[in-house]
Amino acid sequence: MHADNILRELKMLDPRHVRVLEARLDEVDVEIEGRVYCGVRPRRPFPYSYPEIVIFYRDEEELGMLRDYRKLDPRSRELLERVLRIIYFMPRVKKILGVRSAKGKYEWRVVTDKGPVTFYTWSRCIRLLRDGRLLIRDADGRVYMVEDPEKLDSKSRLYLSMMM
Amino acid sequence: MGGDEDDDGIKLYPSSGELPPPLRELLEEGEEVVAVARSDLVGDEYGEKHVVLTNKRLLVLNERLEYEVPLSKITMASLRSYINTCVMALDTDEGPKSVVVFTKARLKAFENLVSLINNLVVGKIPYSLLKRQLLKRVKAEAERKSSKAVLLRLLGLLKPIAPLLAATIVVAVAMRLVNLIPPYLMKILVDEVLTTRAHVEKLAQIALSLLAVNLVNTALGTLNGYLSTKLNVAVANRLRYKVFSKLQELSLSHYDRFTSGSLFSRVIDDVNRIQWFMTGSFNMIFINAAMIAFIGATLVTLNPWLTAIALLPIPIAILGSAIYRRLAARYYHRLWRRWSRIVSIVSDAINAAILVKSFGKEPTFREKFSESLEEYERAQMDVFKFEQEIWPAVGLAFTASNILVWWMGGLQVLSGAMSLGSLMAFTSYMWMFYTPVFSLLENVKSLQRAAVAANRIFEVLDLEPEVEERPHARDLELGGEVECENLWFTYDGVHYALKGVNLRIRAGERIGLVGPSGSGKTTLVKLLLHLYEPQVGTIRYDGVDVREIKSSSLKRQVAIVLQNPILLDTTIAENIMLGREDASPEEVIAAAKAARAHSFIMRLPEAYDTEVGSRGSRLSGGERARVALAAALLKNPKILILDEPTAALDALTEEEVTEELERLTKGRTTIIIAHRLSTLRFVDRVVVMDEGKIVEEGAHEELLRRGGLYKKLWEAQLKGLTRMSAAAVSEGYAR
Numbered sequence: 001m002h003a004d005n006i007l008r009e010l011k012m013l014d015p016r017h018v019r020v021l022e023a024r025l026d027e028v029d030v031e032i033e034g035r036v037y038c039g040v041r042p043r044r045p046f047p048y049s050y051p052e053i054v055i056f057y058r059d060e061e062e063l064g065m066l067r068d069y070r071k072l073d074p075r076s077r078e079l080l081e082r083v084l085r086i087i088y089f090m091p092r093v094k095k096i097l098g099v100r101s102a103k104g105k106y107e108w109r110v111v112t113d114k115g116p117v118t119f120y121t122w123s124r125c126i127r128l129l130r131d132g133r134l135l136i137r138d139a140d141g142r143v144y145m146v147e148d149p150e151k152l153d154s155k156s157r158l159y160l161s162m163m164m
Numbered sequence: 165m166g167g168d169e170d171d172d173g174i175k176l177y178p179s180s181g182e183l184p185p186p187l188r189e190l191l192e193e194g195e196e197v198v199a200v201a202r203s204d205l206v207g208d209e210y211g212e213k214h215v216v217l218t219n220k221r222l223l224v225l226n227e228r229l230e231y232e233v234p235l236s237k238i239t240m241a242s243l244r245s246y247i248n249t250c251v252m253a254l255d256t257d258e259g260p261k262s263v264v265v266f267t268k269a270r271l272k273a274f275e276n277l278v279s280l281i282n283n284l285v286v287g288k289i290p291y292s293l294l295k296r297q298l299l300k301r302v303k304a305e306a307e308r309k310s311s312k313a314v315l316l317r318l319l320g321l322l323k324p325i326a327p328l329l330a331a332t333i334v335v336a337v338a339m340r341l342v343n344l345i346p347p348y349l350m351k352i353l354v355d356e357v358l359t360t361r362a363h364v365e366k367l368a369q370i371a372l373s374l375l376a377v378n379l380v381n382t383a384l385g386t387l388n389g390y391l392s393t394k395l396n397v398a399v400a401n402r403l404r405y406k407v408f409s410k411l412q413e414l415s416l417s418h419y420d421r422f423t424s425g426s427l428f429s430r431v432i433d434d435v436n437r438i439q440w441f442m443t444g445s446f447n448m449i450f451i452n453a454a455m456i457a458f459i460g461a462t463l464v465t466l467n468p469w470l471t472a473i474a475l476l477p478i479p480i481a482i483l484g485s486a487i488y489r490r491l492a493a494r495y496y497h498r499l500w501r502r503w504s505r506i507v508s509i510v511s512d513a514i515n516a517a518i519l520v521k522s523f524g525k526e527p528t529f530r531e532k533f534s535e536s537l538e539e540y541e542r543a544q545m546d547v548f549k550f551e552q553e554i555w556p557a558v559g560l561a562f563t564a565s566n567i568l569v570w571w572m573g574g575l576q577v578l579s580g581a582m583s584l585g586s587l588m589a590f591t592s593y594m595w596m597f598y599t600p601v602f603s604l605l606e607n608v609k610s611l612q613r614a615a616v617a618a619n620r621i622f623e624v625l626d627l628e629p630e631v632e633e634r635p636h637a638r639d640l641e642l643g644g645e646v647e648c649e650n651l652w653f654t655y656d657g658v659h660y661a662l663k664g665v666n667l668r669i670r671a672g673e674r675i676g677l678v679g680p681s682g683s684g685k686t687t688l689v690k691l692l693l694h695l696y697e698p699q700v701g702t703i704r705y706d707g708v709d710v711r712e713i714k715s716s717s718l719k720r721q722v723a724i725v726l727q728n729p730i731l732l733d734t735t736i737a738e739n740i741m742l743g744r745e746d747a748s749p750e751e752v753i754a755a756a757k758a759a760r761a762h763s764f765i766m767r768l769p770e771a772y773d774t775e776v777g778s779r780g781s782r783l784s785g786g787e788r789a790r791v792a793l794a795a796a797l798l799k800n801p802k803i804l805i806l807d808e809p810t811a812a813l814d815a816l817t818e819e820e821v822t823e824e825l826e827r828l829t830k831g832r833t834t835i836i837i838a839h840r841l842s843t844l845r846f847v848d849r850v851v852v853m854d855e856g857k858i859v860e861e862g863a864h865e866e867l868l869r870r871g872g873l874y875k876k877l878w879e880a881q882l883k884g885l886t887r888m889s890a891a892a893v894s895e896g897y898a899r
Contacts, residue, residue, distance in 0.1 A: 009754050043766060046737060048773045050749045055766070067750070127775065 011064040013056075018066065020076035023083045030056060032063060042069075042080060047088055048129050054080070091117065093136070093146045096156035099163060105139055106163065112144065119144070126164050134160070173273030174201045176302045177295075184214045184225055195220050198298070201277045203266035205249065215252070215264050217280055219291050222254070224264055231263065241281040243274060252278060279654070283699065286652060286660075304626045315611070318438070318618045321406070325398045332391040333447045337454045339384040344458060345377050347592035355585030392443055400439040403621065407431050410625055430624050434617040441614035445607045452600035452607060459597045466590045467582060473568050474594045477561040478601060484558040485605075491554075495547045502540040509533050562598075569594065639717040642802040643706045644671030644833035646692065652700035653691060661687040662698070663856040671706075674834040676844035678877060679853035685837045686727075688853070689805045692835070693724055723801035727808035727837075729792035731780030736765055737772040739780075739791050743798030755798040758828055760820050761790035786813045790821070803833040810843050818843070841881055850874060 013032060021029040021036070029038045040063065042054045052070055056063040066072070069080055091112035098109045105120040119138040127135040134146040146152070149160055175182060176199050183197060191197070196219045203213040206226060214225040222238065224231040239255040245268070252274050253262045266274060280298075283289045307313045322329065353370050357363055408431055463471040513520055513529050520529055569591060576582040646669040653662040661684045669675055677685045691698055694710050703710040710718065723743065731739045740752050747755075752772065756762040764787055768774045780788045793809060809825065810818040818840070825836075826846040838844050850867055852860035852874045860872045867874040 009757055010750055012750075043771065045753055045766065045771045046749055046773050047770055049735075049737065053749055057766075060763070065750075065753070 351585035351589035437617035455600040676847035723796035759794035
């Protein structure tokens, strides 16, 4: 596989030739190299490790890939991020108030950037990402992120280490 | 028959004293005995024959020489196995010859012998090399067999933590000794203060001493706990690390030899056993010995006669526990059998739920289960009754001797021969004396158990990687040319999976490897990657012997995708990046696209960051295959080996992947193993293997014309397809 070959395969898009026109929940209307596509869904191939990469899909068809969507013009970027925030909705844990075992599961009471929440997990629920961030997956399959476990207060850290 | 467990039926390089007598006269000048294997049958009767391999001949002895053949006349040795017996046979210049019959207890021994013979006659391995390897093995085995040597070796392994070990023992002994002081203080209290009502100032002194002893004891206890925890972790981690890194070094052939479960249990269970021993029993040996010495001396000083009485119940208790152990095995084994029956019913009812329910067998199962529960209950009660028969009797012996001590001692106190304080101290020490005695007996048993575990660990540590990189091996930029010359290979030393394979692949050539299952295709490609060392023959890349090429260099440039690939328990992205650790995300996506994996990956919410689960269990077989293919393609390898790349794919994806493969393999040396011959439509040459040999070679049409094995395989597949389409057509008419 040679470098130039790859780029053709991937349909890499030049951010200067991409404009996001409108954002609706999980869809955008986007203009790519002069052509307008409606009902386009952006997807992140690496939601945790390279969140800046975005691939545009219309139904099953791949329209192209942005290596770094943050290089779009400010208006487009803002619109795209609005959609990404919905597709990749993920509360950030700010504080853990308590973890206790309840009916074979663990009950977590936490404060997130989206507000306080109580959720239940199985015992193996924490995933450590390469960069040190943590993901907590609850019994319903929802995921909560701990951006910087070291920066949490000591009590929260104690609860986390208990569950790891 | 069968002999004891240690008797493995074969002796390598026996010293002359161990040779069967008639043999000694038969040996010629310069003839050396390589191995003597003993059969356990003579015809259809139990008996013994010696099969002797020397560097020149193979001899069979039964009291006298029965058969002999020079090695130069043997073409190959083999084993045939039946229900209970096996026969060793030779192919010789004078035709086939069955040499000896033996029961399966000796199979291992004769497998070894056959492998040795074949190494010499088929492998043409120089005798001097073989001898060197074998002597090393003999020495290691001898060392493992002596449990003293094993324990010494274990201690040697633990040398770096010797100071810690010593400190733990010293502190623990000190703690026990401090524990001995209070009864002595009580004696002084009774004799010099309480009974005489004098020396009132001593009361305070003794009380303070008791307090001090207690404080020292608490401090030592904490220190002891700290040290033993540290020791505990240090011992286990050191051993585990050693075994684990050895596992990483081993050749794949070792993994084949041990089942994965047994290797697993060596890293985990055996190390645990040693850990328990080192921290639970090893220091206790010293502690108990010290306690017995100190308390014993104190008892004798206090009163030798009473000491003799106090010792009486010990032999009774030892006898009792010996009887107990013998009988307990029966009762507990029965209990355990009953319990496993319960477990097996539950597991059947759950694992085969669909079967049980579809046949309406629930009532039967309920009944069986309740019966087993009752049986278990009965067995449990029997165990209780049995326990009641032994221990009270032993207890009675102790009570009797205790009463005897009070009686005799009491008489002596009354007659003034002994002080009251001494008697009280004596009885306290007496009870303290029993514990270390029995504990020491237990320690000896756990010492034996630890030696067994250590032995199993050393067995792994002693393995030598079979695929050894030569010290002067070098990096080589591969051009893509591969050559196999006269490859012979066996996994078990008995059955040869490859029998003289010769194959030459030009740079950039695409080869299809076909043949019935077990014909040696997968073995051949594993050898190409130098995962195994062939017993005979050479593999060359661009004319360079594979043993002269650095393994890292080879693995960077040759990619292999195995059938039913297993993934690591990490993300999809990282599994693909096994192909190249520094790959950019774009390259990962491109490789996945080429392997037709991208679209299913993008349908997962976490896409490339999805964790695949242990062994890749969260993906389907076809998905795993495509991820593994992406990893191989990411390497951009000079040589690509695909073992049934499309086996786990559905017909549609297979078509897509085949198309993609055709494009990707253009100009790249490629070997594709395939059962579905349609995958092979773009290869330059088809190589047909059967029973470890290459039987046909050529282009697809040419092979069809020739009408050999390839044509048969092709027609069988075609027939399957026609039957399917015929069925489809007739179904169409029926509608």
